[in-house]
Amino acid sequence: MEHTDLAAQRPPGSELLAEQVDAAERDLLAAARPQRRAVGQASFDALIDGEHKVEPTDWMPEGYRAGLIRQIAQHAHSEVVGMQPERNWITRAPSLRRKAILLAKVQDEAGHGLYLYSAAETLGVSREWMLDALHEGRQRYLSFINYPTLTWADVGALAWLTDGAAVVNQVTLCRSSYGPYARAMVRVCREESFHHRQGFDALRVLAAGTPAQRAMAQDAVDRWWYPALAMFGPPHNRSTHSDRSMAWKIKRFSNDELRQRFVDICVPQAEVLGVRLPDPALRWNAERGHHDFTEPDWDELRRVVAGHGPCNRQRMDHRRRVHEDGAWVREAATAYAAKHHGGPQHSTAHQGAPAARQGLPA
Helix, strand or coil, X not given: XXXXXXXXXXXXXXXXXXXXXXXXXXXXXHCCCCXXXXXXHHHHHXXXXXCCCECCCCCCCHHXXXXXXXXXXXXXXXXXXXXXXXXXXXXXXXXXXXXXXXXXXXHHXXXXXXXXXXXHHCCCCCHHHHHHHHHCCCCCCCHHHHCCCCCHXXXXXXXXXXXXXXXXXXXXXXXXXXXXXXXXXXXXXXXXXXXXXXXXXXXXXXXXXXXXXXXXXXXXXHHHHHHHHHCCCCCHHHCCCHHHHHHCCCCCCCHHHHHHHHHHHHHHHXXXXXXXXXXXXXXXXXXXXXXXXXXXXXXXXXXXXXHHXXXXXXXXXXXXXXXXXXXXXXXXXXXXXXXXXXXXXXXXXXXXXXXXXXXXXX
């Protein structure tokens, strides 16, 4: 019977990322300030420059608010729609243990969506509006979700690579200038590190198995490597939002810096796993102190984001269908809240927000 200790199979480099999350949480607690409102541009600038957190009651530029809504909503959508690539394998996992682990992982992703939708709601936008924007194609989710999971090894490669990329990106978001987002990310990162580790362990078992299992593991890594690299977004000089987001400290590093950090972390992990990263140009550059690597196909990324990936239609059709099928649950919850608590406590909290705060044209 298969039995492995995930704690003993910690991927190289994961300790450093965990320490960065711990440090960010300590700084969040230390940065807590008395309940007071920042009013006006000068007060907002002072918060940003002083490494304080912007809170929902503070004045903020509409561009800052709109940028956060766009980023947090995309992040939340990615967590929720991102459950789909793994759902096929819940009933086909090779052991009860693996099934329980995968169920826990998918449940975590739903929870992450909840945290993030809640963080976005503090900006005056309703969850209903965000979901409508997703279903109508006005908001996006991460492109890797539109690729198929063909074998059990894809479950491992998906978690090792795409959740690993998510951890590298999201550890830095624990220091985002917007307080609710930063605080949500601390918990998300702790759970994503588990997802990354279970993917590493699943691939490790396959890579140490039969020739067919080793080939399956390598094939999955070959297919998921470039979608994982593309997760960080286009190069900085092609990114529409990066400069402003970095100036406002919503994000702390460019897409290129994060992608490089991810590659440098993955190389020693691949060596431990015994798999080959599918890039003939991948090599250590002593002068730069980093690995040289081949960038993703940015034309392919644009096609997938535009809706022309292998599974775009399938993912969105399923998402719209389950949302419609779940309408009765939302209606029942609203009726229960109205009966026992004097009215809906959550879903209508922001319905009266001004159009500009909804992220809509005024």
